[in-house]
Amino acid sequence: MGFVELDGVGMTFRGRTGAYEAVRDFNLELAEGEFFCLLGTSGCGKTTVMNMLAGFDRPTSGEIRLEGRPVRGPGADRGVVFQGHDSLYDWLTARDNIAFGLRLRSMGRGERRAIADRFLNMVGLTGQGAKHPSELSGGMKQRIQIARALANDPRMLLMDEPFGALDAMTRAVLQGELSRIWSENRKTVLFITHDIEEACALATRVGVMKRGPGGTLKAVVPIDLPFPRERTSDAFMACFRQVHALIHEEIHPHE
Amino acid sequence: MNSRAATVAGYLIGFALLFAIWHLASVFIVRSVLFPSPFPVFERGWVLIADGLLQESVWASMRRIIQGFLLGSAIGIPIGLAIGSFRPVRLLLEPWTEFFRFIPAVAMITVAVIWFGIGEESKIFLIAYTTVFVVVIATAAGVGAVGKDKIRAAQCLGANKFQVFALVALPATVPYILTGMRLAMANAFVTIVAAELVASNDGLGKMLWDARLFMQVEDIFVALISLGLLGFATDRVFRLLIRAFAGRFNPTM
Numbered sequence: 001m002g003f004v005e006l007d008g009v010g011m012t013f014r015g016r017t018g019a020y021e022a023v024r025d026f027n028l029e030l031a032e033g034e035f036f037c038l039l040g041t042s043g044c045g046k047t048t049v050m051n052m053l054a055g056f057d058r059p060t061s062g063e064i065r066l067e068g069r070p071v072r073g074p075g076a077d078r079g080v081v082f083q084g085h086d087s088l089y090d091w092l093t094a095r096d097n098i099a100f101g102l103r104l105r106s107m108g109r110g111e112r113r114a115i116a117d118r119f120l121n122m123v124g125l126t127g128q129g130a131k132h133p134s135e136l137s138g139g140m141k142q143r144i145q146i147a148r149a150l151a152n153d154p155r156m157l158l159m160d161e162p163f164g165a166l167d168a169m170t171r172a173v174l175q176g177e178l179s180r181i182w183s184e185n186r187k188t189v190l191f192i193t194h195d196i197e198e199a200c201a202l203a204t205r206v207g208v209m210k211r212g213p214g215g216t217l218k219a220v221v222p223i224d225l226p227f228p229r230e231r232t233s234d235a236f237m238a239c240f241r242q243v244h245a246l247i248h249e250e251i252h253p254h255e
Numbered sequence: 256m257n258s259r260a261a262t263v264a265g266y267l268i269g270f271a272l273l274f275a276i277w278h279l280a281s282v283f284i285v286r287s288v289l290f291p292s293p294f295p296v297f298e299r300g301w302v303l304i305a306d307g308l309l310q311e312s313v314w315a316s317m318r319r320i321i322q323g324f325l326l327g328s329a330i331g332i333p334i335g336l337a338i339g340s341f342r343p344v345r346l347l348l349e350p351w352t353e354f355f356r357f358i359p360a361v362a363m364i365t366v367a368v369i370w371f372g373i374g375e376e377s378k379i380f381l382i383a384y385t386t387v388f389v390v391v392i393a394t395a396a397g398v399g400a401v402g403k404d405k406i407r408a409a410q411c412l413g414a415n416k417f418q419v420f421a422l423v424a425l426p427a428t429v430p431y432i433l434t435g436m437r438l439a440m441a442n443a444f445v446t447i448v449a450a451e452l453v454a455s456n457d458g459l460g461k462m463l464w465d466a467r468l469f470m471q472v473e474d475i476f477v478a479l480i481s482l483g484l485l486g487f488a489t490d491r492v493f494r495l496l497i498r499a500f501a502g503r504f505n506p507t508m
Binding site for chain 2: 054055056073074075076078079080082084086087088089090091100101103104105148149152154
């Protein structure tokens with residue numbers, strides 16, 4: 001039994017203009033502690049897969065299980081880091097944002113503060129706890145989101161293109177930080193991206209999706225390189241080329 | 256000069272310019288007793304303040320506005336929250352708000368006087384009436400505008416429905432509520448004057464009406480300036496409130 005199991009999962013959206021099959025017969029097992037990147041072109045259904053695992057959408061066919069229990073809705077066992085930073089609470093300080101999940105469980109103020117400060121340190125924002133999100137840069141806001149999800153101590157982390165809106169430099173820095181954090185705590189991660197380099201830099205396995213509609217898993221590539229990863233090494237380049245070839249067929253299917 | 260001082264200076268100069276133009280217009284263009292220069296008006300205002308009459312009128316009107324406004328907000332906010340949060344409530348109550356908001360409070364004066372007489376109750380009813388619908392609509396719109404990811408994030412952190420409402424939807428809606436209340440306050444000024452013109456024993460509207468009856472042109476202008484200044488001051492207070500509470504809620508406000 002896998003830690004996470006997606007078993008013949010399909011999702012068909014029904015709208016006024018008819019039905020759209022976003023995901024078809026999606027099968028995947030994740031082991032505990034792995035960092036799985038789901039890579040695909042836009043519109044391939046990768047975000048739909050994440051939304052179903054997060055419990056925001058119910059699959060129209062198949063079943064999703066976390067540690068054997070079927071996923072029926074959103075819950076604290078699956079922390080989510082969203083692409084945009086709209087999900088942060090503007091009226092709370094960075095520290096209170098991070099401690100939000102702890103507050104929901106009526107943890108005492110002192111304990112909450114101690115945990116929040118620990119995670120502020122972890123994401124490199126020591127001393128920034130009193131600031132509000134409007135005072136922080138895009139990269140800092142994504143750090144807060146990661147800290148907020150981790151402070152709640154979920155069983156796994158779901159990340160939907162969390163660095164997609166950042167500039168290339170900030171993105172590379174945050175990828176490095178995320179890799180370091182993951183190496184330390186080994187949370188199971190499902191990371192959605194359309195960036196091949198990002199996938200190869202972070203993942204223990206990369207799943208490449210077929211084009212939509214009816215997106216499904218095309219191939220899974222294990223990336224057996226040590227962390228931190230050397231992006232200019234020959235081994236990294238080889239991985240990049242391998243994944244690139246798979247995704248290239250989806251971008252240019254008629255060549 | 257810092258920006259705050261510049262703002263204050265700008266406003267002072269702006270007001271001074273307004274009165275200067277008024278003075279010039281009355282002395283050189285209109286030249287009629289029906290359009291006095293600001294100086295006799297200020298003199299008259301000073302007399303009315305010294306006699307305590309102006310304060311009485313201002314307080315009578317403001318008291319009604321504040322009471323009706325608070326009552327209307329207290330009714331409007333929960334209804335707006337309910338409309339924004341629950342679809343059945345929205346379907347049920349939206350026809351009401353869509354219907355009543357097109358019946359202006361001024362049109363309700365007759366009904367209010369028939370129901371409540373010409374005393375305080377009818378004024379408070381009218382102010383509350385004009386406040387409720389603006390606040391309801393703004394609040395409901397605010398609830399509807401809460402970002403989907405904000406709610407989802409809370410759910411993923413383990414929030415139940417009540418926590419999502421109390422800790423996410425409600426605080427995220429506060430700037431909308433305050434903005435609705437600010438708009439309602441402007442309506443309240445329109446309504447109170449109309450109501451006091453038609454039926455009242457005191458207040459700025461009554462002062463306007465009496466001044467017209469006895470051809471006390473200066474008194475009319477004193478009442479008009481008082482309304483302008485009161486409205487201006489109230490709106491300033493609201494802007495400060497919105498900035499204090501909402502500034503950190505929503506940086507764009």
